Amino acid sequence: ADRLKGKAAVVVGAGSVGPGWGNGKATAVTFAREGARVACVDINLAAAEETAEIIRGEGGEAIALQANVTRLADIDAVVEASLAAFGRIDVLDNNVGIAEVGGVVEVDEAEWDRVFAVNLKSAYLTMKRVIPVMERQGGGSIVNISSVASIRWTGVPYATYYASKAALNHLTKTTAVQYAAQNIRVNAVLPGLMKTPMVAHSAGLAATYADGDVEEMWRRRASQVPMGRQGEGWDVANAALFLASDESRYVTGLELIVDGGLTLK
Ligand code: NAD
Numbered sequence: 001a002d003r004l005k006g007k008a009a010v011v012v013g014a015g016s017v018g019p020g021w022g023n024g025k026a027t028a029v030t031f032a033r034e035g036a037r038v039a040c041v042d043i044n045l046a047a048a049e050e051t052a053e054i055i056r057g058e059g060g061e062a063i064a065l066q067a068n069v070t071r072l073a074d075i076d077a078v079v080e081a082s083l084a085a086f087g088r089i090d091v092l093d094n095n096v097g098i099a100e101v102g103g104v105v106e107v108d109e110a111e112w113d114r115v116f117a118v119n120l121k122s123a124y125l126t127m128k129r130v131i132p133v134m135e136r137q138g139g140g141s142i143v144n145i146s147s148v149a150s151i152r153w154t155g156v157p158y159a160t161y162y163a164s165k166a167a168l169n170h171l172t173k174t175t176a177v178q179y180a181a182q183n184i185r186v187n188a189v190l191p192g193l194m195k196t197p198m199v200a201h202s203a204g205l206a207a208t209y210a211d212g213d214v215e216e217m218w219r220r221r222a223s224q225v226p227m228g229r230q231g232e233g234w235d236v237a238n239a240a241l242f243l244a245s246d247e248s249r250y251v252t253g254l255e256l257i258v259d260g261g262l263t264l265k
Contacts, residue, residue, distance in 0.1 A: 003245045005035035008086035010078065012069050012126060013095030013145075014040035015047025016233075017197045023145060024095030025051050026233030027240045032060035034241060036091065039082040041065045043096075061086075069096055069122040072129070079129050091244040092130045092142045094123050097165075099149075099198065103157035115160035120167050127175060131184060139183030141248070143240045144172045146188045148259050155224075169255055176253035185252040187243045192259025193221050193230045226261030 009031045016022035024042070032038050032055040040055070042048035045066035055062035063085050067074035082089055098118045100111055123144050134140030149158060150165035169188055176186035195218065222230050239258045242248050257263055 001034060003034040003241060003247065004031055004091070007036045007090035007244075008039070008082065008088050009036045009091035009093060009244065010039045010041060010082050010089055010126075010130065011093045011095065012041045012067075012078075012122070013097070014038075014051045014064075015042030015044045016051070017044065017047065020195065020197055021233035022095075022196045022198065023191065023194065023233045023236040024093070026237040027093055027095060028052075028062070029054055029058075030234070030237035030241050031091070031093070031244065032062060033058065034245070036244075037061040037086045039063050039065055039078065039085065041067050041069070041078055043068050069126055070117040072125050075125050075129050078126075079133065083133070088137055089130055089133050090137070090140050092126060092140070093240055093244065094126055094142070094144045096122050097145065097147070097198065099158055099161045101156060102159060104159045106157070107159050112160050116164050116167075119161070119164035120171070123168055123171060127186070131175075131179060134184045135179075135182050140185075141244050142172075142175075142184065142186045143243045144168055144186070144188045145236065145240070146172070146190045146255070148190045148192045148257060148263050150190060151255075152263055172255075173253040180252055185243070185248070187248070187252060187254045187256060189236055189239045189243065190255050190257045190259070190263075191231065191236045192257070192262040193225055194232060194236060195230045196233050224262065224265070225259070226265060229260065231258060231260060 011028040013024035014028040016025040040048040040051045048064040052062040052064040147165045172188040
């Protein structure tokens, strides 16, 4: 329970829009259980508070912060509040992400810009502000949550999601190289089919797969996974934990696939 002992983490997207455990919520709680002090950041303050409450209820240390991480001013406030609370930022975990169904013909311009802002610009802006803090501290670990959709077709037209997550992978790798000598590691986790609120509430997906029947969608999609089941937020959280901890101290620029074998099929 002390794999992140002494570290302070900022988990972005640490709320969860529906029932169950989103990737960011599970990650914030997992980091805290391993000894990290955690800033739970989300556009939905009540959701971030709920995650921080869970951590405090388990005897951990956490603060909840509201931010729209597509805005630099909001990120400045997050960095300031995290440093005020914990004095340092050792780990940045970027979990925000939205998926809208549609190919290039269907997606309108405003939606294209919105998805790229949330999925890609957020990582650029958070890293822009957190890397200088890590440089001053002598190192740190950044984990960007991408998706297997960044490297393969998933069966659903998701033009903005595919492209924004692919760009996030490359931003991760090039940033990893640039800051490697400063001991700042930058890695990506590529989850496959996870049972989280984002997917469970994606009406477009459900309709595409099973005429609006969400449970039937899960059954059909799980049957495509070699392990025969979808993953959970905890599986993403444990991958992020490894990358956040010193156990991965010689690992940077990695795309860590967590998908039950899906991409190999
Ligand atoms: P989720 O919707 O449960 O969590 C995302 C959180 O981000 C929400 O709490 C939301 O309020 C917050 N958020 C959205 N926009 C924001 C903004 N502008 N500023 C601050 N917070 C904002 O989603 P999830 O399923 O847990 O997904 C988390 C990450 O995992 C995403 O990047 C997603 O693309 C990725 N992912 C998910 C799956 C899956 O199957 N669920 C698969 C691959 C990758």
